[in-house]
Amino acid sequence: MVEAANYNYDEREQLTQSSLQESITEFKMPSTETLIKNAYYATGGFEDGTYLVKHRRELEDNYKRRKNLAYYYNFFAAIVDALVDPVFKKTASRDWSGGGSNFVKLFLEDVDCKGSNMQSFAQQYARASKLYGICYIVVDNFDSVPAMVSDMLAERKMPYAYIVEPSAVQNVKFDRFGNVLEFAFVEKDGDKDRTLRFDAEGFEIQTESGTVTGLHSLKRAPVIAVRSRITSDKKPPSEFNALVRIALNMYNMCSYLTEILGGQAFNILTYPSLQAQDLAIGVNNALGYDGENSSHAPEFIAPDSAPANTLIEDIKLMSQEMYRLSNLSFMTGSRVEASGESKKWDFERTNQALGSLARTCESTERQIVKLFCLWLNIDCNYKVSYPNELGIVDTKVEIEIAQMVIDLGLSLDLKIEVLKKILNVYLPELQPDIFDELIKAAQKELIAAKEDTTYKDVNGNEPPAE
Numbered sequence: 226m227v228e229a230a231n232y233n234y235d236e237r238e239q240l241t242q243s244s245l246q247e248s249i250t251e252f253k254m255p256s257t258e259t260l261i262k263n264a265y266y267a268t269g270g271f272e273d274g275t276y277l278v279k280h281r282r283e284l285e286d287n288y289k290r291r292k293n294l295a296y297y298y299n300f301f302a303a304i305v306d307a308l309v310d311p312v313f314k315k316t317a318s319r320d321w322s323g324g325g326s327n328f329v330k331l332f333l334e335d336v337d338c339k340g341s342n343m344q345s346f347a348q349q350y351a352r353a354s355k356l357y358g359i360c361y362i363v364v365d366n367f368d369s370v371p372a373m374v375s376d377m378l379a380e381r382k383m384p385y386a387y388i389v390e391p392s393a394v395q396n397v398k399f400d401r402f403g404n405v406l407e408f409a410f411v412e413k414d415g416d417k418d419r420t421l422r423f424d425a426e427g428f429e430i431q432t433e434s435g436t437v438t439g440l441h442s443l444k445r446a447p448v449i450a451v452r453s454r455i456t457s458d459k460k461p462p463s464e465f466n467a468l469v470r471i472a473l474n475m476y477n478m479c480s481y482l483t484e485i486l487g488g489q490a491f492n493i494l495t496y497p498s499l500q501a502q503d504l505a506i507g508v509n510n511a512l513g514y515d516g517e518n519s520s521h522a523p524e525f526i527a528p529d530s531a532p533a534n535t536l537i538e539d540i541k542l543m544s545q546e547m548y549r550l551s552n553l554s555f556m557t558g559s560r561v562e563a564s565g566e567s568k569k570w571d572f573e574r575t576n577q578a579l580g581s582l583a584r585t586c587e588s589t590e591r592q593i594v595k596l597f598c599l600w601l602n603i604d605c606n607y608k609v610s611y612p613n614e615l616g617i618v619d620t621k622v623e624i625e626i627a628q629m630v631i632d633l634g635l636s637l638d639l640k641i642e643v644l645k646k647i648l649n650v651y652l653p654e655l656q657p658d659i660f661d662e663l664i665k666a667a668q669k670e671l672i673a674a675k676e677d678t679t680y681k682d683v684n685g686n687e688p689p690a691e
Contacts, residue, residue, distance in 0.1 A: 257466055258392045261356055264301045264469045271297045276473060277480050287484075295480045300544050301472040304551045305465065308575075309355050312583045313348045318610045321594075325603030328383060332597050338385045343593075347586050350388050354451040355582070358463040361389040361397070361408065362449040362589065363423070364596035366441075384600040386593055391460075395420065397450075399459045405448040423448055443599045449592045454581060468547055475543045482536040552578070583611035637671050 255263070255270070263269030263276075270276030274292025283291075321329050336346040353360035366384045389410050398407040409422040414432065422429040427440040441447070452461055463469075548554055552574045587609050594607045644667055648660060 256392070257463065257469070258357055258390070260473065261463055261465055261469050262390075262392075264299075264472045265305060265356060267297050267299050267302070271476060274480075276476060278477055291480055291484055294483055295476070296483070297476050298479065298540075298544065299472075300475075300547050301465070301469060304468065304547060304553060305352065305355060307553055308551065308578060309348065309352045309582065311579050312351065312586065312611060313344060315612045316344055317347070317586075317590075317612070319343065319608070321605050321607045323603070323605040325598055325601060325605045328601055328603060329594060329597070329605050329607065331381070332383070332385075332594070335381060336386050336593075338381065343590065346386065347590060350451050350589065351582055351586055353388055353390060354453040354585070356463060356465065357391050357453075358461040359391060359450060359452050361391075361394065361405070361410075362386055362451060362593060363389055363408075363421075364447045364449070364593060364600065366600045368439075384597045386597075396422075397460075399450070403450060403452075403459045405446045405450050408446050408448040441600075442602070443596070445599075447596050447600070449589060449596070451585065451589050453585070454578075455585075468550060471543050471547050471550075475540055478536050478540050478543070482533060482540065485533045485536070580613070583613075587611055637668070640671060641668060 254260075259269065263271050274295045277288075277292055277295055279288045319333065321333075323329075333343045335341070336343055341349065350360055350362055364384055364386045367382050389412075393410045393412065394408070395411060396407065396409040397405060400406050407422070407424045409420060411418050411420050413419075417433060420431040422431075423446045425443070425445050427438060429439075430437045450459075453464065454461065545554070555572065590609045591607060594605065598605050641664060645664065648663065
């Protein structure tokens with residue numbers, strides 16, 4: 226594009242409003258699902274710079290250079306992980322019994338034929354559902370299964386599960402309860418695509434070489450819809466739709482900041498001579514001016530720092546707002562002035578969201594095992610329970626409150642209960658047997674201390690011997 230300084234007022238008419246609009250709209254906004262995925266994994270336009278918007282007065286070479294220098298503060302992934310990972314901090318309690326126990330045990334150890342156990346697989350689909358609002362789990366089976374049970378177990382030729390993201394879905398039909406009736410999606414088969422369709426009666430696999438159909442006896446589609454939150458919407462949008470736009474804007478702001486700071490770091494020397502082109506002073510360049518008609522002394526000039534300071538504050542504010550919108554303000558350290566009640570409310574809302582996700586994982590996991598058993602026509606009584614206490618608390622505040630409670634001079638039993646709470650907050654990974662030993666030791670010390678002070682006066686002195 227021609228810069229404004231290179232043409233007069235009449236020539237500006239050649240730069241029509243439409244051409245200006247074309248230069249502004251060169252950036253094509255991807256689909257929300259693609260943007261969310263790239264924002265989380267720092268791929269796509271966040272990796273190659275194509276998510277940077279070209280300014281209408283920016284030269285092409287400068288734009289290419291800016292894309293090469295771009296960097297991405299991935300607060301987005303940190304926020305998503307903070308709303309998923311605490312659910313899986315402790316291993317869920319799983320128990321099963323029945324005639325198909327051996328099959329279920331092997332399935333839980335390798336759910337997807339890739340070595341992922343059920344705990345790891347649950348974390349994967351929980352993150353996918355959280356990212357996109359919904360994801361789908363298909364419990365499929367091999368085309369040919371060994372006749373002998375021993376061979377089936379040895380070769381792991383039995384049902385397996387995999388996750389389908391919304392972007393791959395071609396068609397999905399729900400009943401009024403939100404259960405999947407029909408499901409069609411596209412997946413990679415080597416370097417080619419193939420389409421899979423499932424319903425309550427059978428399946429269909431369509432490739433370039435033809436179509437394969439088959440029947441099953443499940444009496445339902447072997448697909449589970451996993452929604453990130455409890456809602457009446459059968460296909461809820463991602464709760465990060467707004468957040469990912471902030472991440473995109475911050476990515477562009479950081480690029481602008483780099484450009485400005487680069488100009489400030491390498492100042493230009495102004496020198497009172499029109500023959501200054503060959504000077505090698507400072508950063509090896511100089512801008513000459515007519516010294517006879519000017520009394521200015523030589524000096525270095527640089528872009529104004531005000532835009533850079535504005536961008537820095539804007540980037541800082543956006544990062545804080547990303548955490549605030551996710552009810553994670555306590556993770557940034559930016560809310561020092563927040564009251565205890567306000568911080569407690571943030572913790573409570575975060576714990577509620579994590580607890581809701583944990584209940585979703587419990588329900589989903591039971592459905593996965595049920596489909597697995599239907600494929601093999603086996604019986605299994607499967608139970609799973611995720612931790613209720615997710616440990617999202619302000620450790621410092623909790624300990625301070627506990628100390629104030631102890632200072633009230635409470636009974637021995639109540640002090641022990643306070644100690645248990647402190648250990649749960651400060652040492653959440655403590656093994657149960659060690660936890661019990663510490664509590665017993667504390668009880669003995671408190672009882673001994675109480676007996677030691679029973680026969681002392683208020684000053685701590687023992688009464689005189691009779």
